[in-house]
Amino acid sequence: MEASNVVLSAPLQQLKDEHVSLREEMNLFYEITEEIEFESGPAVIQEFARLYEQISVFHVKLNTHSNKEDDWLFPMMASHLGENDKTIEVMEFEHEKAEQHIRVFLTEAEQAGPAINIDEAQAIAVYAVQAYATLFQHFDREEKVLFPLAEEILSVGEKEEFERRFQAC
Structure with a gap:
């Protein structure tokens, strides 16, 4: 079954839809x-x-x-995947990697402050490029692998619980 042909349940589709606006902002930065x-x-x-x-x-x-x-989808999926399956581990690692690039960018920019020079600005901007590259690949992997897998392995009840959590926040 092609990932593009998978019809996602509402909460998984919402996660996928959130990628659209996040990608637009990523493209801008x-x-x-x-x-x-x-x-x-x-x-x-x-x-x-x-x-x-x-x-x-x-x-x-x-x-x-x-x-x-991190708080809802991954734990639900992990309970279905065998301990040798590294899907969730890879996704969590990519979240951490992107977060680290962004955090270093923000920290370095704040430390440089308004007196930042051109060389510093160009060097610090590399962290934003690294975050972009990590997230671009990560979103693609989620859409082609993770979300279709979640659709397949999560029970109807789990998907309903996931949707309730979405609506509550």
């Missing part, structure tokens, strides 16, 4: 990183300030999305 890489002079610092704001807002939205998976 990636475009800003390209401007930082190829611009010179004061424009770099202005673009870096835009990047910082964009990533700060994105980070909150990403955490909200990731928490639904």
Whole structure:
């Protein structure tokens, strides 16, 4: 069965749909990183300030999305998968890796402060690019592998519980 042909239950479809807006924001901050890489002079610092704001807002939205998976979906799935199955472990690792890139970006940017120079801005922006690359692959893997697998292995009752949790938050 092709992953693209799988009809997802409401909560899994909602997670997949959240990827659309997250990807739009990721594409925007990636475009800003390209401007930082190829611009010179004061424009770099202005673009870096835009990047910082964009990533700060994105980070909150990403955490909200990731928490639904980490707190609800992954534990439900893990109870069905054998202990040798590494699917959830890989997904959790990718969450941690993306979070680490974003956290380092935000920390370094805050430490540099308004006195940041062009070289620092360009070096720190690399963490945003790394977060983008990690998340791009991660979302793709979730949509092609994780969500169809969840649809297959979760019981109707678990999907209903998952949906109740979504509606409650």
